[in-house]
Every structure is written in structure tokens, then in C-alpha cells.
Amino acid sequence: MKYESQGVAKLYFFGALTLFSAQLVFGLLGAILYVAPTSLPDFLPFSVVRMIHTNALVVWLLMGFFGATYYLIPEEAETELHSPGLAKLQFWLFFGAAGAAVVGYLFGYYDGRSYLEQPLYIKIGIVVVALMFLYNVSMTVLKGRKTVISNILLLGLWGIAVFFLFAFYVPSNTVLDKMFWWWVVHLWVEGVWELVLASILAFLMIKLTGVDREVVEKWLYVIVSLTLFTGILGTGHHYYWIGTPAYWQWIGSIFSALEVVPFFAIVIFAFSMVYKGGRRHPNKAALLWSLGCSVTAFFGAGVWGFLHTLAPVNYYTHGTQITAAHGHLAFYGAYAMINLAMFTYAMPQLLNRAPYNQTLNMISFWIITGGVAFMTAALTLAGVVQVHLQRVMGMAYMDVQAQLGMFYWLRLGGGLAVILGLVLYLVSLLAPGKASAPASASYVPAE
Amino acid sequence: MSETLTKAAARNIFYGGTVFFFVVFGVLVADSVTDAIAIAKVNPITPSVAAGKRIWERHACFDCHTLFGEGARFAPELGNVWLRYGGDKDPDGARESLKQWIKNQPTRVEGRHQMPHFDLTEQQLDQIVDYLRWTSRVNTQNWPPHISG
Known part of the structure; x- marks a missing residue:
């Protein structure tokens, strides 16, 4: 750790891991409700379980992004954070709001649309938190060195805040409502979040491989260009069947099919940096997560997205378990893994330890990734059967669900593996490593 | 990466x-907004429809059901449920059946997905049905492929 104020990241990473654990617990409850629908008490209906599962996911990912930003911005800007105190206050506000939202959900205090169920005062709190964050980070960058990584990262973070404002626009016209709901959801995860992903990955690549910054930054521009040139008009793939004009079927199909290209570019980027880079960084687990992130994002967001994005295909697959399969692998590969990579990279330095239980960390990588891949496979198979029975043959929804039990059991198994993997991951990060593990003498921080 | 692409050029391509x-x-979105506003002319959003939509949001119906394919996939698609209940032929019958269905939840049938019990007044039940009648009249480009949703 070069700058003392980078230490605030630790708080964010702990908070993110807490919410990640909650996300998985409620994911497990949801999976249980699919196979044993009457097994949970009445205050835990599927709707509440799902909203905690998805909200915890979104909030921990954002919390991880905030922490990653606080960690990397001082190193990029070569200066201490503008206000570490404000960063700590911001954390407790955000963590408190998330906790209040979850407890409120259990007592029926929710209102809104999917992923945006937070009551109005929580949404306003989120805006306050975002403003504190953007002020703090922007001031730090303004007084220090301006790099491409920090510029793209800031652009992504400002974009997250700006598009969140559409959460406050809830017209009574459902067609309009749905159109602009996607301005939050799609323009986040298939737009500005990818900017955050790409810049964190670029930072990690510089640190882990020692490749020249010039090369990495040029790649970064190419990746984020491909992302937004395809992703913005790619929003059209959500405008096929919601009451919007038919021309979106052409625009959405063409541009969203190309959304696989930036993810392919990320894979090529990550692997060629490792190939070119001379450095053997001692934190091999962080490198595994970084490379794994690029590959899993390519499959989850790229390939599984392409699978059902063309309008004539989506006509049959829209709103089936195919969507769920894609959602799980894409969120995990692109956004969970980049966060887990960053935690793995930064935590030893934040806790002032030499690289630590790396083998255990790498085992957890394979178990979690394997578990999510298995869930994705199970849901994909469930989706194919569902599409055929329901969308081709026209069978009723509940009759079709009765045919899918085996796949939902397999999905539950995959979920259990993910939870086991998370436990190992937490142990590897938090438990002290063996004292005999030597700190690598050859370790030289980049630049 | 090729030497022909300078960093400055890459930056300009990105922002431009x-x-x-x-x-x-x-x-394109502006054009679609105009289109969506025109929908409300032929398929008016009455106060009851708007109130029904608020109930839909307040009770997070989308966290189990889909509407136009969006939401969770734990329960049936509802965008066209009015037509599935025959609302276009027998509106009074469809209205009564839908209201009764909501009132009867949960079924507590073992192995069957459960819907919570919502304490809704007769008026609120009518509003939610009015909302689902409204959604059934939106032109969704013939989606879903079958009335079963």
C-alpha cells in the first residue's frame, strides 16, 4: 500500500463480502422454493427472497466498485484521497441503507420495479451516497495525475449515478415505464458498468504483468469503444415485446449481437498482457481471478447473451429460464469476478500480509466458478425444455414447471457448491497465512 | 496493438x-416515446388503471411474475392474463375469476408454487384487473407465441 488513505477500501471490501454472503443465502432460499415451494414460512415468499437476493447482489458489486476505486485512485493519481473521513462516513451510510432496506423488505416495506424495490427514502439515500463518493474521487483525481484508467473509471462511475436517476421516473404508462427502467438496468450492466470492469482489469493487468501503461491504455480505449458502440443501441434487445415499435427488432438484434465483441477483446487483452508481461507477481491467485473474469464474462455475458438476443430467437426464449441462466453467469463472470479479483489482489496489502493462503484461494476460485457454471448449465437445460413445452407447444406455465423439477434440483446443487466456495474464499482472505510462507523478495510494485 | 492507432486517436474515436x-x-427513443404516448390515446390510462399499476409495484408482483416477459420467472406471465381468462369475450366472468383467484391465495398445495395472500379491498382488486386488462391491449408484436404465456 503506497498511500495510507487506500486503507478505507478495506471497509468496503468487508461490507461487500458481508452482502455477498447474504446474497448467496437468499439465493439458496430461492432455489429451495423452486423445489420445495411450501417449505418456508409465510414472511419469506419467493418475491421477498428474490428481491433480497438481487438487491444484495447489486449493492455488494457497487460497494466493491467503490472500494476498488478508493484503492486504485490514489495510486493512479499519485496522491492521498481527498477525504478518507468522508469515504468512511459514506461507507456507513451506504451499508446502513442496505441493511435498512433488507430488514424493511422482510416486513413488507418495498415499492417500485424489479431491482429498484427500495422505498423512496432509501433511493434518495443512495443518491446522497453517490454524490459523496463522486465528489471525493473526482477531487482526488483533479489534484493528482490524470490517467486513462482513472478517466474511464470516473466516466463509468458518473454514468452509474446519472442513469440511476431514471429510478425516480415511474410513469403510469407501462410502455414508457419499461423503456426507461432499462435506462437504469441495461445502460448500467451493458454500458457504464463495463467501463468500471475494464478499468479495474486494466489496473490489475499493469500491476500483475508489468506491461507498459501505454499499451494497456490503448487497449482500454478500444475495449470501452467497442462496449458503448454496441451496448447503447444494444438496448434495443429489451424493446422487442414491451409495446415499442417493431424497428427495435432489427436494431436490437444487430447491435446486441455485436456486444460479444468487446468481451472477446477483453479475453485477448488479458491473455496477451500476461503473455507479453515479464513480471512474475507473487499473487498468483489475483491473476487467476483476473483471467478467469475475462473468460467467464465472455461466456456469460457474451456467448450466453448472444444465445437468445436475436429477435426471432428471443420471441420464444424471452422471460424463460434461458434468461435466468444468462443472468447468473454474466453477473458472476463480469462483475462478481472482477470484484473477487480486486479483493484477492488488494486484501493482503490492506491487511499488511505477504501473499497468504493462495492455494486455498485458488481452490475456491474453481469451486465457485464450477458451481456457477453448473447452475448455468442446469438452468439452460431447464430453459430449453421450457421454451419447447410452453412457447412452441403452448402448454400452461404451471404444467411446464412440473416437468422441470430435476433441473431445479441440479441448480440447487450448483448453488450449494458456490456457498462452499465462498466459505473457502473468505477463509483464504481473512485467516492469517502460515508464518513460514516467505514474502517474495522479488516483489516490486509496478511503476 | 497496431502502431497505426495512436492513443490520442483511440481516445477521440471513443468519445466521438x-x-x-x-x-x-x-x-430513436424519442420516436418510441411519441409512439408510447399515442398508445394511451386509444387505450386510455384511467385513474383505476394507474392505481392498479401502483398496486402491482407496491406488492412487487414482478418479483414472481413476468409482464411482457420481464420480471421473475417463478409464476406465469400476466401481460395477457386478461385474454387467457377470456376477458375479451366475457369481461364480467374474467374479472370475477381473476379477483377470486387472488383472494384464494395461498393454495398451500404441496409441491406447487405459492402466491402470498394480499389484503386487497374489492376496489383494489378491480384496479389490478383494470391494469391487467390495459396491458392485454398493448401491441407486443404478437408476443407471447401462445396465449399460455
Whole structure:
């Protein structure tokens, strides 16, 4: 750790891991409700379980992004954070709001649309938190060195805040409502979040491989260009069947099919940096997560997205378990893994330890990734059967669900593996490593 | 990466291209907004329909059901449920059946997905049905493929 104020990241990473654990617990409850629908008490209906599962996911990912930003911005800007105190206050506000939202959900205090169920005062709190964050980070960058990584990262973070404002626009016209709901959801995860992903990955690549910054930054521009040139008009793939004009079927199909290209570019980027880079960084687990992130994002967001994005295909697959399969692998590969990579990279330095239980960390990588891949496979198979029975043959929804039990059991198994993997991951990060593990003498921080 | 592409050029392509694509997207969305507002002329959003939509949001119906394919996939698609209940032929019968269905939940049938019990007044039940009648009249480009949703 070069700058003392980078230490605030630790708080964010702990908070993110807490919410990640909650996300998985409620994911497990949801999976249980699919196979044993009457097994949970009445205050835990599927709707509440799902909203905690998805909200915890979104909030921990954002919390991880905030922490990653606080960690990397001082190193990029070569200066201490503008206000570490404000960063700590911001954390407790955000963590408190998330906790209040979850407890409120259990007592029926929710209102809104999917992923945006937070009551109005929580949404306003989120805006306050975002403003504190953007002020703090922007001031730090303004007084220090301006790099491409920090510029793209800031652009992504400002974009997250700006598009969140559409959460406050809830017209009574459902067609309009749905159109602009996607301005939050799609323009986040298939737009500005990818900017955050790409810049964190670029930072990690510089640190882990020692490749020249010039090369990495040029790649970064190419990746984020491909992302937004395809992703913005790619929003059209959500405008096929919601009451919007038919021309979106052409625009959405063409541009969203190309959304696989930036993810392919990320894979090529990550692997060629490792190939070119001379450095053997001692934190091999962080490198595994970084490379794994690029590959899993390519499959989850790229390939599984392409699978059902063309309008004539989506006509049959829209709103089936195919969507769920894609959602799980894409969120995990692109956004969970980049966060887990960053935690793995930064935590030893934040806790002032030499690289630590790396083998255990790498085992957890394979178990979690394997578990999510298995869930994705199970849901994909469930989706194919569902599409055929329901969308081709026209069978009723509940009759079709009765045919899918085996796949939902397999999905539950995959979920259990993910939870086991998370436990190992937490142990590897938090438990002290063996004292005999030597700190690598050859370790030289980049630049 | 090729030497022919300088960093400055890559930067200009990124910012210029992003602005260009966002403007194109904005123009298309503006056209679709006009279109969506016109829908409300032939398929009016009455106070009851708007109130029904608020109930839909307040009770997070989308966290189990889909509407136009969006939401969770734990329960049936509801965008066209009015037609599935025969609302186009027998509106009174469909209204009564839908209201009764909501009132009867949960079924507590073992192995069957459960819907919570919502304490809704007769008026609120009518509003939610009015909302689902409204959604059934939206032109969704013939989606879903079958009435079963």
C-alpha cells in the first residue's frame, strides 16, 4: 500500500463480502422454493427472497466498485484521497441503507420495479451516497495525475449515478415505464458498468504483468469503444415485446449481437498482457481471478447473451429460464469476478500480509466458478425444455414447471457448491497465512 | 496493438463514437416515446388503471411474475392474463375469476408454487384487473407465441 488513505477500501471490501454472503443465502432460499415451494414460512415468499437476493447482489458489486476505486485512485493519481473521513462516513451510510432496506423488505416495506424495490427514502439515500463518493474521487483525481484508467473509471462511475436517476421516473404508462427502467438496468450492466470492469482489469493487468501503461491504455480505449458502440443501441434487445415499435427488432438484434465483441477483446487483452508481461507477481491467485473474469464474462455475458438476443430467437426464449441462466453467469463472470479479483489482489496489502493462503484461494476460485457454471448449465437445460413445452407447444406455465423439477434440483446443487466456495474464499482472505510462507523478495510494485 | 492507432486517436474515436451512438439512440427513443404516448390515446390510462399499476409495484408482483416477459420467472406471465381468462369475450366472468383467484391465495398445495395472500379491498382488486386488462391491449408484436404465456 503506497498511500495510507487506500486503507478505507478495506471497509468496503468487508461490507461487500458481508452482502455477498447474504446474497448467496437468499439465493439458496430461492432455489429451495423452486423445489420445495411450501417449505418456508409465510414472511419469506419467493418475491421477498428474490428481491433480497438481487438487491444484495447489486449493492455488494457497487460497494466493491467503490472500494476498488478508493484503492486504485490514489495510486493512479499519485496522491492521498481527498477525504478518507468522508469515504468512511459514506461507507456507513451506504451499508446502513442496505441493511435498512433488507430488514424493511422482510416486513413488507418495498415499492417500485424489479431491482429498484427500495422505498423512496432509501433511493434518495443512495443518491446522497453517490454524490459523496463522486465528489471525493473526482477531487482526488483533479489534484493528482490524470490517467486513462482513472478517466474511464470516473466516466463509468458518473454514468452509474446519472442513469440511476431514471429510478425516480415511474410513469403510469407501462410502455414508457419499461423503456426507461432499462435506462437504469441495461445502460448500467451493458454500458457504464463495463467501463468500471475494464478499468479495474486494466489496473490489475499493469500491476500483475508489468506491461507498459501505454499499451494497456490503448487497449482500454478500444475495449470501452467497442462496449458503448454496441451496448447503447444494444438496448434495443429489451424493446422487442414491451409495446415499442417493431424497428427495435432489427436494431436490437444487430447491435446486441455485436456486444460479444468487446468481451472477446477483453479475453485477448488479458491473455496477451500476461503473455507479453515479464513480471512474475507473487499473487498468483489475483491473476487467476483476473483471467478467469475475462473468460467467464465472455461466456456469460457474451456467448450466453448472444444465445437468445436475436429477435426471432428471443420471441420464444424471452422471460424463460434461458434468461435466468444468462443472468447468473454474466453477473458472476463480469462483475462478481472482477470484484473477487480486486479483493484477492488488494486484501493482503490492506491487511499488511505477504501473499497468504493462495492455494486455498485458488481452490475456491474453481469451486465457485464450477458451481456457477453448473447452475448455468442446469438452468439452460431447464430453459430449453421450457421454451419447447410452453412457447412452441403452448402448454400452461404451471404444467411446464412440473416437468422441470430435476433441473431445479441440479441448480440447487450448483448453488450449494458456490456457498462452499465462498466459505473457502473468505477463509483464504481473512485467516492469517502460515508464518513460514516467505514474502517474495522479488516483489516490486509496478511503476 | 497496431502502431497505426495512436492513443490520442483511440481516445477521440471513443468519445466521438459514444456521443454519436447516444444521439442516434436518443432520436430513436424519442420516436418510441411519441409512439408510447399515442398508445394511451386509444387505450386510455384511467385513474383505476394507474392505481392498479401502483398496486402491482407496491406488492412487487414482478418479483414472481413476468409482464411482457420481464420480471421473475417463478409464476406465469400476466401481460395477457386478461385474454387467457377470456376477458375479451366475457369481461364480467374474467374479472370475477381473476379477483377470486387472488383472494384464494395461498393454495398451500404441496409441491406447487405459492402466491402470498394480499389484503386487497374489492376496489383494489378491480384496479389490478383494470391494469391487467390495459396491458392485454398493448401491441407486443404478437408476443407471447401462445396465449399460455
